[in-house]
Amino acid sequence: MRGVIIAIALFLGIAVPGSFAAAAAAPAQVQALKITILSTMVADYGTRGEWGFSALVEADGRKLLVDTGLAPGTVLENAKALGIDLSDVKEVVLTHNHDDHTGGLLSLREALRAKNPRAMSRVHLASAAFASRPHSGAESNYLLQHRAEMEKLGIQFIAHDEPVELLPGLWFSGPVPRKFPERNWSGSGKLVLHGETMEDTIPEDSAIAINTAKGTVLLSGCGHAGVVNTMAYSQERVVPGRPIVALVGGFHLFQLKDERLEWTGRQMQAFGVKWLLGAHCTGFEAVYRLRQQLRLPREAALVAAIGSRYSLKDGITPDESGLTR
Numbered sequence: 001m002r003g004v005i006i007a008i009a010l011f012l013g014i015a016v017p018g019s020f021a022a023a024a025a026a027p028a029q030v031q032a033l034k035i036t037i038l039s040t041m042v043a044d045y046g047t048r049g050e051w052g053f054s055a056l057v058e059a060d061g062r063k064l065l066v067d068t069g070l071a072p073g074t075v076l077e078n079a080k081a082l083g084i085d086l087s088d089v090k091e092v093v094l095t096h097n098h099d100d101h102t103g104g105l106l107s108l109r110e111a112l113r114a115k116n117p118r119a120m121s122r123v124h125l126a127s128a129a130f131a132s133r134p135h136s137g138a139e140s141n142y143l144l145q146h147r148a149e150m151e152k153l154g155i156q157f158i159a160h161d162e163p164v165e166l167l168p169g170l171w172f173s174g175p176v177p178r179k180f181p182e183r184n185w186s187g188s189g190k191l192v193l194h195g196e197t198m199e200d201t202i203p204e205d206s207a208i209a210i211n212t213a214k215g216t217v218l219l220s221g222c223g224h225a226g227v228v229n230t231m232a233y234s235q236e237r238v239v240p241g242r243p244i245v246a247l248v249g250g251f252h253l254f255q256l257k258d259e260r261l262e263w264t265g266r267q268m269q270a271f272g273v274k275w276l277l278g279a280h281c282t283g284f285e286a287v288y289r290l291r292q293q294l295r296l297p298r299e300a301a302l303v304a305a306i307g308s309r310y311s312l313k314d315g316i317t318p319d320e321s322g323l324t325r
């Protein structure tokens with residue numbers, strides 16, 4: 001209502017009292033942002049590569065770990081090699097149930113709680129991450145298999161099925177609706193939801209949208225919901241009306257046919273993408289082709305290695321040494 005009054009007042013050229021304008025203040029924006037890749041396939045000197053994903057987000061002095069890699073020790077080892085202390089990270093986001101994103105959680109909690117009892121203790125996800133995935137008569141959902149063990153270690157799971165602001169200006173999208181026909185899942189997996197068995201489309205797949213003065217920075221784990229669906233939902237519901245300036249993480253483009261990749265590139269262009277740090281399932285070839293299609297300079301569209309960073313201040317830094325800049 002206030003917004004409507006202010007809009008009418010502005011239209012009529014009437015001055016809006018300061019306090020009234022402040023009450024309809026713009027949503028919070030992150031001023032200082034750094035995202036560091038801690039698990040992906042490409043390793044740098046002293047780090048370990050794997051098929052998995054994890055990234056540390058530092059937003060205005062607060063930290064959040066998005067996904068935890070595949071092997072129990074990868075993120076711990078890589079953080080150590082990069083000189084990053086994870087013991088002060090309380091909040092974790094799991095983008096979906098797959099073990100290449102959730103496999104490191106237990107060991108992270110186990111290793112870091114001695115130094116900080118709250119380390120890795122609050123885990124945000126969408127509720128379908130705990131849906132049963134039966135396979136050959138057994139449970140194949142890693143998270144469900146290990147839930148009791150994780151809770152026993154003091155991990156608290158917080159499910160969100162709608163967009164939620166986890167830190168000022170930093171949003172967890174919740175499940176991304178599938179408006180466009182992007183099909184980034186195997187098609188053979190089964191899921192039991194509300195007592196019904198159905199194709200596992202990984203319905204919980206969620207992303208992080210960070211509102212900045214330049215536009216939205218999207219961080220994705222594996223992109224099962226589709227990068228275009230994720231950009232569209234972010235712009236419609238999560239951080240409304242903002243261009244998507246940067247894509248960081250796994251976007252599941254490695255297996256796309258040429259015409260689908262070109263369509264995806266056209267959508268990226270329309271959403272305003274200026275930076276692409278493609279990790280994990282994004283694929284090398286996809287990153288190179290999108291760089292060409294979007295006419296981005298080489299330093300703005302890169303395949304991520306462990307230690308690669310995206311920051312609002314410096315854009316993409318390919319590796320720890322930064323020598324290539």
Ligand SMILES: [Zn+2]
Pocket residue numbers: 096098222224
């Ligand atoms: Zn996955």
Ligand SMILES: [Zn+2]
Pocket residue numbers: 052053098100101221222250280281
């Ligand atoms: Zn993955």
